[in-house]
Amino acid sequence: MELCSRTVEMGMQPMVVIHTWVIEAYLKFGKTKGALEAYWGMLAAGVAPNSYTYTVLVKGLTADPNIFGEAKKCLLEMMEKGLRPNAATYTAVIESFAKQGDKASEEECKELVEVMISKGFVPNAKTMMEVLKGRPKPVIRKIMNIVLSKLKGSSFARSILCKLL
Numbered sequence: 001m002e003l004c005s006r007t008v009e010m011g012m013q014p015m016v017v018i019h020t021w022v023i024e025a026y027l028k029f030g031k032t033k034g035a036l037e038a039y040w041g042m043l044a045a046g047v048a049p050n051s052y053t054y055t056v057l058v059k060g061l062t063a064d065p066n067i068f069g070e071a072k073k074c075l076l077e078m079m080e081k082g083l084r085p086n087a088a089t090y091t092a093v094i095e096s097f098a099k100q101g102d103k104a105s106e107e108e109c110k111e112l113v114e115v116m117i118s119k120g121f122v123p124n125a126k127t128m129m130e131v132l133k134g135r136p137k138p139v140i141r142k143i144m145n146i147v148l149s150k151l152k153g154s155s156f157a158r159s160i161l162c163k164l165l
Helices: 002-009 014-028 032-044 051-061 068-080 087-098 103-118 125-131 137-150 155-164
Strands: none
Touching: 014 032, 014 051, 032 051, 051 068, 051 087, 068 087, 068 103, 087 103, 087 125, 087 137, 103 137, 125 137
C-alpha cells in the first residue's frame, strides 16, 4: 500500500508501474515473448506505456534474435508518442540489426536511422560510442558505419569514422 501511495505521489500511474514490473520480470527470466505479450496486454487494457516501460521493453526484446524486429516497432512507437529514447535504447536496436550480419538487416537498420532522423531524432554518435564501449571493434565499426552513413555532411561523423577505421 505504501509503495502504491508513493508511486502516486511521484506522479506515476500505478497501472503503468505494475505492467512494467510484469514486463521486467518476463525479461529477467529470458521470456521475451512473454514480455511482448504482457506489453500487448498493457495496451489492450488501455494503459499507456511511459519512457521507462519502452526502454525496458525495447532493450529486452533486442536480446532475442527471433523477435528483435519488435524492438524496432516499439522504438518507433515510442518516438511517435513524443517520448525520446536514450542512447542505450536506440543503440541496442541498431546493434541487434548489425549483428544479423546480412545486407537486408543492414538496409533495414539504415532505414530505421533515416526514420529516426525524419522524426527529428538524430542519433548521437559520441554517446553511442560510450554505450558500445567494450564491444568487439568489428561490431562497433559496423554499427557506426550504419549510423554515420545517414549523418551525411557531419564533420563530427567523419572524424568518428576515421578513428574507427
